[in-house]
Amino acid sequence: MRYLWPDYVYTPHGWQRDILVAIDEHGCIAELLSRAEVEARGLQAEAEAARGSLSGKALLPGFVNAHSHVFQRALRGQAQRPIGGHDTFWSWRQAMYAEARRLDPERLYQLACATYREMLAAGYTTVGEFHYVHHQPDGRPYAAPNLMAEALLQAARTVGIRLVILLAAYARNDFGQPALEEQRRFCDPSVAAYLERVEALRGLGVPLGLAPHSVRAVPEDWLRAIAAYSRQHQLPLHIHANEQPAEIASCLAACGCRPLVLLARCEVLGPQTTVVHATHADRTELDLLASSGARVCLCPTTEGDLGDGIPPYRELLARRIPLAIGSDSNTRLDPFEELRWAEYTARLRYGERRILVTGPEASPGAYLLTCGCEHGAAALGIESGRLEPGRLADLVAVDLEHPMLQGWTIESLLDCLFFGATAEVISAVWVSGQQVYAR
Ligand SMILES: [Zn+2]
Structure with a gap:
């Protein structure tokens, strides 16, 4: 003892x-x-x-960082100058793809060691790594198909942080569009090939979750298969959704419905599910989240950096949808700042103070701590947070x-x-x- x-x-x-x-x-x-x-x-x-x-x-x-793309730490301060004529999430994505292209297992290991150390020093004891840079830059697998994930696991062991790999599935650029050249190394040739890599990692006995990247990047039959696997093996499932209005527009055009409606239709939403962002979710989508028992992971500093918008905090709270936090692009690593941004942007959205509270007499501190610890642990399926x-x-x-x-x-x-x-x-x-x- x-x-x-x-x-x-x-x-x-x-x-x-x-x-x-x-x-x-x-x-x-x-x-x-x-x-x-x-x-x-x-x-x-x-x-x-x-x-x-x-x-x-x-x-x-300890705080739980439920959503990280560790390699994007390399972009800190590097993506604030003009990238396109009109700088948005989508022009930032070009800078991020260029960084993803430069990665190899050694560079990823070094970046992850430094960034996970920074996370620990900030009070994050667990990180959920939404990992999507899997293969060689031309898309061919490495001799060991999970070599990049293993570099992350090695970095976490070196540093001492608890790591949950959220292994991303990626298939295409957008609805009906094949992967771009710079997306090839994110992609598996089939959902069976992706699930084979999941099985191999499960064989190592490491904490793991499934992460279909988004409704843009993963077709419906993959979504159904991955959701079924996650239910069968009781694994967390994380997916980006409703971060940008353009994603909702292309989902409506291709499928006739909004992203969270599509996810419900594909049986992706359930108590094991964490939707990352949900920034532009409408009332129907929020009702679907609430009735399914899913939770939302907010990434306020990244959402601010990328100009995503301010999530519907009050509507999320009214439906008792649990909120976790993630440092996402790792532009900042500080759980107090991440959660302060949640409350402050909520105040800016509604023009009132004290939004993230559990009752009329409560102050925000206790609920912010619950979001940063307990809800994050539940999102990653680990027994910490209290x-x-x-x-x-x-x-x-x-x-x-x-x-x-x-x-x-x-x-x-x-x-x-x-x-x-x-x-x-x-x-x-x-x-x-x-x-x-x-x-
Ligand atoms: Zn993300």
Whole structure:
């Protein structure tokens, strides 16, 4: 058994003081012990030793980054100058494709090591990697068909972050259009070939999800087959949808319906499903999401960077659709900033304050934390996200003496974090109870 003893612990019942966190040999939280229980069991010496550098610190569940394309980190600051005459998501995509073309397993490994380290330092203990650069630049598979995914797995092991590979399926450029030359390395020749690569990765025993890229890139028969596989094997399914109005227009033109209606028709929506973005989802689509039990992953800093639009936060909340977050293009890595952007852009959309709250008396901090931790863990099918017995000991420590937090009270601490701080207040990070970062 290992122990941590910070000043405060954020449990499902709120902040608690003087709690000894016991972590078992499997890297799970075994018990949360009060001071009286520590004394009754004669664990004072263990508790004192566990105090260590955790005096003046508060412990939170680690954040879950449910949507990342790690290689796009290389574009940070590089895609702000003019790309096309009229710069939009679509001209940015050209810069992203050029970066994707440069990748090989070694470059991907190096980029992933650096970026996953940056994620850990920001307080993300898990990343869901929506991975679509699979093959050689001309589309031919590598001798080992999952070589690029294995480079990501190796990087995660090197750095110590928990990684869930969301293996992307990609077949074409758009409805009725074959893949462009620069998309060839994303594509598998058939859904059977894609599922064979899924099976090979499952054989390695690594956490895995299925990720048909979008309704643009994956035809209906693939969507049905992938959804059936995900139900059969209880695997998470992630898909981009409704990020850009042009995608909705081409779906309407090709299929006579909007993207989430098409996904419902292909039986893609269910409790295992996470829709990434849903920025322009209409009421009918949101009703379909809610009735299916699916959740939405928002990527506010990337959606801002790309000019996607502001998601319908209030309508999502009214339908109790769980919201997770992702750093997506990795233009910023800071869960406090990511979630602050969610609340701030919601305020800009509705012209009111306090949108992401669970009730009339609540402040946003607690719900933002739930989105950043618990809903992200559920999206990736992992047992973290709450600081309670039985969950994985994926934890972050916050430095309560950091100048950015000056003036905090226990009632305002979460709001001080989300509205007044950056990830610089994170002082230490544990994954499966192993410390993987210290500032
Ligand atoms: Zn994405």
